[in-house]
Amino acid sequence: MSGEAVFVSGKRKYVFCGDQQGIKILSSLIERVKEEELLLEIFLIEGGTEWSQLSKFLKDQKMGTYLYVVLPNEYIQKAEEVAEATGFSDEEAQYIGYGEKVTRVYCCRCHGIKEMKNAEEETLCEHCGLELSVSDHYSVYHNAVLGYVAKL
Amino acid sequence: MKWTDNLENFPYPFKGSTYRYSNNSIPMKLPLSVEVTLDYKEEMKLKRNLLTHHPERCYQSLPHTFTGQWEIVELVMEHLVAQYPEKFSLETNESQWIFHNKILGEKHEFTFGVEKSLPCEPLAFISRHVQEDLILMMQRDGDLYLDAGQLCFPANWSLAFNLGMKFKSIHHPIPGFKEEGLDDRILQFLMRIEAGNPWERKNWSLMAGDRLDTSLETFDQWGLLRKQVTKENAGELVHIRVEVQKLFRLPRSNAILFTIHTHLLSLEKLASNPEWLKQFYEILSELPPHITEYKGIALYKEGVLDYLEARLGSGKVL
Numbered sequence A: 001m002s003g004e005a006v007f008v009s010g011k012r013k014y015v016f017c018g019d020q021q022g023i024k025i026l027s028s029l030i031e032r033v034k035e036e037e038l039l040l041e042i043f044l045i046e047g048g049t050e051w052s053q054l055s056k057f058l059k060d061q062k063m064g065t066y067l068y069v070v071l072p073n074e075y076i077q078k079a080e081e082v083a084e085a086t087g088f089s090d091e092e093a094q095y096i097g098y099g100e101k102v103t104r105v106y107c108c109r110c111h112g113i114k115e116m117k118n119a120e121e122e123t124l125c126e127h128c129g130l131e132l133s134v135s136d137h138y139s140v141y142h143n144a145v146l147g148y149v150a151k152l
Numbered sequence B: 001m002k003w004t005d006n007l008e009n010f011p012y013p014f015k016g017s018t019y020r021y022s023n024n025s026i027p028m029k030l031p032l033s034v035e036v037t038l039d040y041k042e043e044m045k046l047k048r049n050l051l052t053h054h055p056e057r058c059y060q061s062l063p064h065t066f067t068g069q070w071e072i073v074e075l076v077m078e079h080l081v082a083q084y085p086e087k088f089s090l091e092t093n094e095s096q097w098i099f100h101n102k103i104l105g106e107k108h109e110f111t112f113g114v115e116k117s118l119p120c121e122p123l124a125f126i127s128r129h130v131q132e133d134l135i136l137m138m139q140r141d142g143d144l145y146l147d148a149g150q151l152c153f154p155a156n157w158s159l160a161f162n163l164g165m166k167f168k169s170i171h172h173p174i175p176g177f178k179e180e181g182l183d184d185r186i187l188q189f190l191m192r193i194e195a196g197n198p199w200e201r202k203n204w205s206l207m208a209g210d211r212l213d214t215s216l217e218t219f220d221q222w223g224l225l226r227k228q229v230t231k232e233n234a235g236e237l238v239h240i241r242v243e244v245q246k247l248f249r250l251p252r253s254n255a256i257l258f259t260i261h262t263h264l265l266s267l268e269k270l271a272s273n274p275e276w277l278k279q280f281y282e283i284l285s286e287l288p289p290h291i292t293e294y295k296g297i298a299l300y301k302e303g304v305l306d307y308l309e310a311r312l313g314s315g316k317v318l
């Protein structure tokens, strides 16, 4: 999901989605598609852009479209979920997160959310003090992973 | 609390001598979404208490679920009065409905389809009359989403965390589910369920203690009992927990109603049936570590096996 955007040739159309920084990160790729005179479209995600707008934009794309999405790490997983829901498979898209990676951990006991800058396996809930074991059970709705009771 | 679930009524879940995850759903013979058992009054008291004191843990819904919620009210009431006419009745005059719960001595008048005519959301309302937990799975974009639910007796999961979650993501914690392609097969199966042709399945687990309300939110408390299990006390302390789960398509919202009726039986009672004792012993001894671990049995499996062995050896019935 992270890493660098890689050019995949032979697609009918290329779609680039991202915030300003994201589109900048994609600029050399966009240049290349332009040079090769391939079909392309850019979807700029700004402060007020809603996920439903992205979803609608992606739904309107036809078969054979290849998708690049670049967003800050905290949003990239949600973007992937949205794109997948509109029918983009792993083979038709690349998702690249940039910047600080924040993991939001949902406390199983008090439902409080803790934002973690560094990936740790265990952490203390800031709200109720429970020792949490950080899982990979992810909720799009909460944009958070579940923290389970670490020790009985 | 002593649950009166007895041997005759217990939904014994096992077949064969091994257990693996599979799609073990079967078409329902008697299409009922809910069932009233001997523990009805006790369980309703417990459930209502939980709903009052822990609303966030026990009830969640998204705003677009009202059509589905009303369909659940209708379906469940129809089933209650059809199966238990001496316990429930329903009078309808167009959209003016009067529901009578004779076990609890309650009469409720409301206008079907009008939220304001009920004291709470429709799903919360009907859930206060049945022992089952009720989950509404909305279908859209080729997927099922947990968009509303009432959950008082979960087997160690959180409704609040799972709200809005897709079927496959809900099942992400289960080892091997995705790798074996089970999550996708079951999802495809669920999306093909048709109105009028409901399905059911049983899920089982073991637990130390006899609480019905084993929420993930309180696991740090009730989970501690796992450390207390010994060969000597396993018969009384450890319970087999069986969920009878039912799946109904709701025709108007095209959603799925998933009902969960949880039954508990002490190992002591389970073992009093010699065939069950033998079969359960075989299954538990053979159970692979990933399943034992996921079901939370790993910590006390040895104590349970020792207990069952002793019972097998003694040949005593009680």
Ligand code: HEM
Pocket (backbone or CB within 6 Å): B021, B022, B023, B024, B025, B135, B137, B146, B156, B157, B158, B162, B170, B171, B173, B174, B186, B190, B201, B203, B204, B205, B256, B258, B294, B295
């Ligand atoms: C459509 C409604 C359903 C919902 C809302 C649902 C929900 C859940 C939840 C919340 C869990 C616990 C996951 C966790 O650890 O956090 C679970 C476990 C599980 N589910 Fe489902 N489920 C549904 C249908 C099914 C069906 C039709 C099957 C069919 C085979 C199934 C098979 C399982 C299995 C095997 C487990 C693991 C249980 C254990 O080992 O004790 N589920 N389900």
Ligand SMILES: [Zn+2]
Pocket (backbone or CB within 6 Å): A107, A108, A109, A110, A111, A112, A125, A126, A127, A128, A129, A130
């Ligand atoms: Zn907490």
